Every structure is written in C-alpha cells, then in structure tokens.
Amino acid sequence: MSKKxxxxxxxxxxxxxxxxxxxxxxxxxxxxxxGMVPVIGKWVxxxxxxxxxxxxxxxxxxxxxxxxxxxxPVEAIKLADLTDGxxxxxxxxxxxxxxxxxxxxxxxxxxxxxxxxxxxxxxxPSQVDMGIAKVVQPAQCLAVLGQGFKxxxxxxxxxxxxxxxxxxxxxxxxxADHPYDLELCDLCVRQCPIEISIVECALEDQRKSTAKIAxxxxxxxxxxxxxxxxxxxxxxxxxxxxxxxxxxxxGVCEMICPIEPAVIVMDSSDSRANSRGxxx
Amino acid sequence: xxxIAESLRxxxxxxxxxxxxxxxxxxxQEMHKHKFADKERIEAIHIELREKAANKQPEKWRRKRWAxxxxxxxxxxxxxxxxxxxxxxxxxxxxFAGFHMADLxxxxxxxxxxxxxxxxxxxxxxxxxxxxxxxxxxxxxSWVCPYHLVAEWAEMLHLKLVEKGWAKDYQxxxxxxxxxxxxxxxxxxxxxxxxxxxxxxxxxxxxxxxYGPGVALIWVALLxxxxxxxxxxxxCRYACPIGLTYGFVGxxxxxxxxxxxxxCYHEGECRKVCLVPHxxxxxxxxxxxxxxxxxxxxxxxxxxxxxxxxxxxxxxxxxxPGDLL
Numbered sequence: 001m002s003k004k005x006x007x008x009x010x011x012x013x014x015x016x017x018x019x020x021x022x023x024x025x026x027x028x029x030x031x032x033x034x035g036m037v038p039v040i041g042k043w044v045x046x047x048x049x050x051x052x053x054x055x056x057x058x059x060x061x062x063x064x065x066x067x068x069x070x071x072x073p074v075e076a077i078k079l080a081d082l083t084d085g086x087x088x089x090x091x092x093x094x095x096x097x098x099x100x101x102x103x104x105x106x107x108x109x110x111x112x113x114x115x116x117x118x119x120x121x122x123x124x125p126s127q128v129d130m131g132i133a134k135v136v137q138p139a140q141c142l143a144v145l146g147q148g149f150k151x152x153x154x155x156x157x158x159x160x161x162x163x164x165x166x167x168x169x170x171x172x173x174x175x176a177d178h179p180y181d182l183e184l185c186d187l188c189v190r191q192c193p194i195e196i197s198i199v200e201c202a203l204e205d206q207r208k209s210t211a212k213i214a215x216x217x218x219x220x221x222x223x224x225x226x227x228x229x230x231x232x233x234x235x236x237x238x239x240x241x242x243x244x245x246x247x248x249x250x251g252v253c254e255m256i257c258p259i260e261p262a263v264i265v266m267d268s269s270d271s272r273a274n275s276r277g278x279x280x
Numbered sequence: 281x282x283x284i285a286e287s288l289r290x291x292x293x294x295x296x297x298x299x300x301x302x303x304x305x306x307x308x309q310e311m312h313k314h315k316f317a318d319k320e321r322i323e324a325i326h327i328e329l330r331e332k333a334a335n336k337q338p339e340k341w342r343r344k345r346w347a348x349x350x351x352x353x354x355x356x357x358x359x360x361x362x363x364x365x366x367x368x369x370x371x372x373x374x375x376f377a378g379f380h381m382a383d384l385x386x387x388x389x390x391x392x393x394x395x396x397x398x399x400x401x402x403x404x405x406x407x408x409x410x411x412x413x414x415x416x417x418x419x420x421x422s423w424v425c426p427y428h429l430v431a432e433w434a435e436m437l438h439l440k441l442v443e444k445g446w447a448k449d450y451q452x453x454x455x456x457x458x459x460x461x462x463x464x465x466x467x468x469x470x471x472x473x474x475x476x477x478x479x480x481x482x483x484x485x486x487x488x489x490x491y492g493p494g495v496a497l498i499w500v501a502l503l504x505x506x507x508x509x510x511x512x513x514x515x516c517r518y519a520c521p522i523g524l525t526y527g528f529v530g531x532x533x534x535x536x537x538x539x540x541x542x543x544c545y546h547e548g549e550c551r552k553v554c555l556v557p558h559x560x561x562x563x564x565x566x567x568x569x570x571x572x573x574x575x576x577x578x579x580x581x582x583x584x585x586x587x588x589x590x591x592x593x594x595x596x597x598x599x600x601p602g603d604l605l
Contacts, residue, residue, distance in 0.1 A: 017451060017452065017453055020452055020453075021453035021455070022456075024456050024518060024519065028460055028479070028519055029463050032467070032479045033475065034478075035478035036473070056473075057394065060472050060474060061394040061396070063373040063382065063383075063390050063474075063477075064373075064477050064483055065372045065374060067369040069491060070360050079491050081494040081496055086473045086475065086477075088477065088484070089483060089484075114380055114404055115398060115401050116401075120398065
C-alpha cells in the first residue's frame with residue numbers, strides 16, 4: 001500500500017469509525033446471544049436449589065449473586081460456569097457429590113434469595129420440589145441383592161457431609177466419619193431427610209401424648225412431611241427401594257448410595273416442568 | 281437544567297456542544313483573552329511538568345481508589361471465608377449487614393426478564409440508587425468495579441505498546457454503548473433471559489474472586505487483550521451498559537469534579553489520563569463558557585485528572601442543596 005492510499009480524509013475516517021462501531025455493537029450482541037445455545041439445546045440439566053422456579057423463569061429471575069451458596073451449611077450449592085451459557089452464575093446442586101440434606105432446617109437458601117428466583121412461599125423441606133429420585137439400576141442395589149453394608153458409605157476420601165441428628169443436631173459431619181454396619185443396606189431410606197423428619201415427628205407426638213408437657217409451640221402446617229418419600233418394598237422376595245409421592249428430589253439417597261454409579265439418581269425434568277418451585 | 285440535559289446527551293454519545301464565544305459572559309471572554317499573557321507562570325508550569333515526568337510520583341487519588349476498590353471486593357471474599365455475614369453475595373446483589381443491595385444494571389435486567397419484582401429487590405435497588413446518586417453514579421465504575429482495575433493495568437501496558445508502535449488505539453463511536461444498552465434491555469424483555477449477565481466482566485470477575493475462578497475468565501482475558509492491542513479501555517468506553525446505567529444515576533449527583541477556568545493553563549494533562557476525555561472538552565483552550573464548570577455525568581470520578589492537573593484547576597466538589605438549583 002502506498003503512502004498516498006493510506007491517508008484518509010476526515011470523512012473517510014469518520015465513516016470507518018462508524019462501521020467499526022456497528023461491528024462492535026453487532027459483535028458484542030452476537031457473542032452474548034451465544035449464551036442461548038446451551039440453554040435452548042438443553043446441554044445440561046441441573047438439579048436446582050430448593051424453591052427454584054420453572055427453569056426459564058429461574059434463569060430470568062436469578063441475579064447471579066451466590067447468596068444461596070454462602071448460607072448452605074453443607075455447601076451443596078455451586079454456581080454454573082460459562083459453559084452453561086445464560087445459566088452462568090446460576091446455582092445448581094451436584095447431588096452425587098453433595099446433596100441438600102436440609103440441615104439448615106429453615107431453607108436458608110430460599111430466605112437468602114434477593115429476587116424470588118427461589119420461591120419465598122415455602123418454609124419446610126416437604127414443600128420443596130427440586131425433582132424426583134429414580135431407581136435406575138435396581139439390579140446393582142445391595143438391598144435387592146439381599147446384602148448388608150459395612151463401612152464408610154462413599155469411602156474414606158469422600159468429602160460430602162450430612163447431618164446426623166443423634167451425633168450433632170446442628171452441625172453436619174463428613175459421611176466418611178460416620179461408618180455404618182447394616183445387615184441389609186437401607187442407606188437411601190435411612191438417610192432420607194423426609195423419612196427422618198417423619199420419624200422425629202412421630203416420636204414427638206408420642207412424647208406429647210405420654211408425658212405431661214406444658215403448652216408446646218404449635219406445629220406449623222407442613223412442618224411434618226405429610227407423605228413418605230421412599231421405602232424398601234418386598235417385590236418378588238427382593239427388598240427394592242421404591243420412590244413415593246413425598247420425594248422432593250433433594251438427592252441425599254443418590255449421595256449416600258455406596259454403589260458406583262449410584263443406583264438412585266435425581267431427575268429434575270418432570271417435576272419442575274410442572275411445579276412453580278413448590279409442591280402444591 | 282440545560283446543564284443536565286447536555287450532560288446526558290454527551291453521556292449517550294453525543295459530541296460536546298460548543299458555545300459560541302460571543303455568547304460567553306464578558307468576564308469569561310476576558311479570561312480567555314489573557315490566558316497566555318503570563319509567560320513566566322507558564323514557563324514555571326512547564327518546568328514543573330518536565331520534572332514530574334522525569335521522576336514519576338505515585339498518583340495520590342489513584343492509590344486511594346485502588347485501596348477502596350480492593351477493600352470492597354475483598355470484603356465479599358473475607359466475609360464469606362470467615363463466615364461473618366458482613367457482606368454476603370457478589371457485586372450483582374448482596375447484603376451488607378443483612379441489608380439488601382442490588383446492582384442497578386443487574387436488577388434492571390432481572391426486572392425486565394422476569395417481569396416480576398419482589399420487595400427485597402426493590403429495597404436493594406433503591407438503596408443502591410441512593411448510595412450511588414450521593415457518590416456520583418459512575419463512581420461505581422472506578423471505585424468498585426473489579427474490571428475497571430484490571431483494565432487500568434491493561435491500559436498501562438497498552439500505552440507502553442502504543443509508544444513502541446506495537447499496538448494501536450482504534451476509536452469507536454461512543455454511541456455504540458447506548459445501542460448496546462438498548463440491545464440488552466430489549467433482549468431481556470423479548471427473550472426473558474438476563475442476556476447481558478452472560479458476558480458481564482464485572483459479574484464474572486466478582487464471582488470468580490468470591491466463588492473461585494472458572495472458564496468465564498477466558499472471556500475477560502479476551503476483552504483485556506483486545507484493549508491492550510487494539511483499543512484503549514474499549515469495554516468501559518464503548519460497550520459496558522453498567523457504566524451507562526450508573527451514568528444516568530450520576531447525572532444529577534451532588535458529587536462532581538469541578539473545573540475552574542481561572543486556574544487552568546490548558547496544558548491538557550487531564551485529558552491524557554482521562555477514561556472519558558469528552559467530559560473534559562471544556563478545559564480546551566477557549567472552550568469554557570463559564571468561570572466554573574461541573575464535569576458531566578459520564579465522568580467516573582476516578583480523580584486522575586485532579587492528580588494530573590499541575591495548576592489545581594480541577595477539584596472535587598460536593599454540591600449543597602443550594603448549588604443544585
């Protein structure tokens with residue numbers, strides 16, 4: 001290019017600057033729209049924190065601040081990366097690694113959410129609708145095989161935590177620090193937060209009816225789960241885990257299952273497609 | 281009021297309007313006329329500037345600003361790690377000692393996409409609106425935004441490379457930021473997603489600092505590389521809708537940088553360091569229409585010009601109720 005050709009008039013310069021600016025605007029818009037691809041293509045299906053609205057509404061309402069992440073006592077909630085496209089910075093739960101076991105009792109993540117992406121109308125675990133557990137490979141299940149379980153549920157190196165009320169009512173401990181010795185493996189039923197809560201409520205009712213207690217605080221509606229979530233049922237002579245109506249999809253059964261890969265997994269597609277973040 | 285209208289026009293990308301010299305007040309005309317009469321004074325300024333250039337001193341305001349910026353961002357991190365619940369969340373939305381705060385642009389995107397506003401978000405948005413109105417609007421950019429800090433470092437490198445001829449500063453039309461702001465507003469309404477948050481380097485950096493780094497930092501790195509090699513401070517100058525949102529807030533803010541014509545000898549030091557030099561058009565020779573001028577809404581109150589000015593013509597001003605009228 002000769003020097004003469006390089007010298008531009010003011011008008012040409014202005015024109016180039018304008019075209020450059022159009023390119024910048026279109027380029028930035030285009031790049032931002034790439035974020036639609038993983039969402040529309042449903043590249044990832046995430047288990048969302050308790051109270052999460054329908055997926056599209058949830059992505060719209062979430063302000064991507066991570067306050068739910070900060071309040072979770074078992075650190076179950078993670079924020080998605082750019083690979084989730086528009087879902088960047090949006091919270092999810094990898095329940096095999098660390099499930100939500102409701103050890104905060106009061107749904108702290110829901111309370112922390114500043115935009116209502118986690119619906120504020122719920123207060124108790126049984127009202128949550130994150131998804132539903134599914135038994136995907138019953139043939140591998142220890143209970144079905146009639147086997148017991150002894151030792152650490154997920155091995156010595158597993159960092160996941162659960163709250164064991166008989167050990168510490170308030171602080172979750174590592175699953176690895178709580179070995180089991182079971183004649184028939186029923187870990188998924190035994191650790192289910194809904195089932196644990198039903199047992200606790202029953203015990204409390206019993207105490208109230210036998211002992212003379214001065215006015216106790218009234219229980220709120222739904223404080224005690226109205227429906228069972230999981231049971232071992234005798235099906236053709238094999239004790240098989242069966243998921244019941246009360247399952248909220250918290251993922252503890254998936255997390256605690258000692259079989260690799262897990263016999264039970266969470267499925268958030270069906271339930272959250274119809275509910276608005278809560279069971280009605 | 282006309283001052284605010286002009287300030288908004290420039291904020292949206294318009295070229296600063298030139299007032300005809302004939303319309304200047306007489307004393308201002310006189311001031312411009314005799315500006316270069318005092319040769320001794322000007323020579324003294326030049327000597328001072330040469331000395332300053334020879335042994336560079338740290339910029340006082342810049343140091344303070346970086347300290348504040350680091351402190352705010354680290355407070356999120358410290359609060360989370362020590363679990364003291366002092367400042368929870370990230371820059372997009374947070375709670376300070378339990379009180380809701382929401383970034384204005386993020387809140388806007390969520391409101392438009394979700395089309396439903398909960399009371400906590402209203403509280404957070406109003407709080408932050410009042411806070412930044414008092415502090416100057418785009419003050420958020422230079423005193424809090426983590427991208428601003430890394431972009432300042434990239435800018436230092438960019439200027440060195442330009443000096444060596446290894447990089448170029450391609451300029452863009454500032455209206456592109458206004459277009460992008462509108463694009464993201466429309467996208468949020470139409471798609472129902474907070475599209476801008478996908479690429480917001482402010483949100484990405486804030487979350488990366490608090491919750492750990494991720495793939496998204498590659499996008500931030502690409503932006504910085506673009507700025508280093510092709511265009512000085514391109515994102516903050518020509519693209520970032522957050523900047524424009526806070527610019528609107530700051531248009532009527534009582535906190536401004538204040539220009540005094542009598543002190544100015546038109547050395548142009550301020551415009552060299554300025555992120556948004558169009559707001560300093562008034563310091564050009566013969567341009568100021570009044571003896572004292574408040575710098576417009578696009579100014580991020582980074583105060584580098586205050587440090588750079590050899591004659592104290594640019595100062596901080598906090599307007600009282602009387603000055604606002």
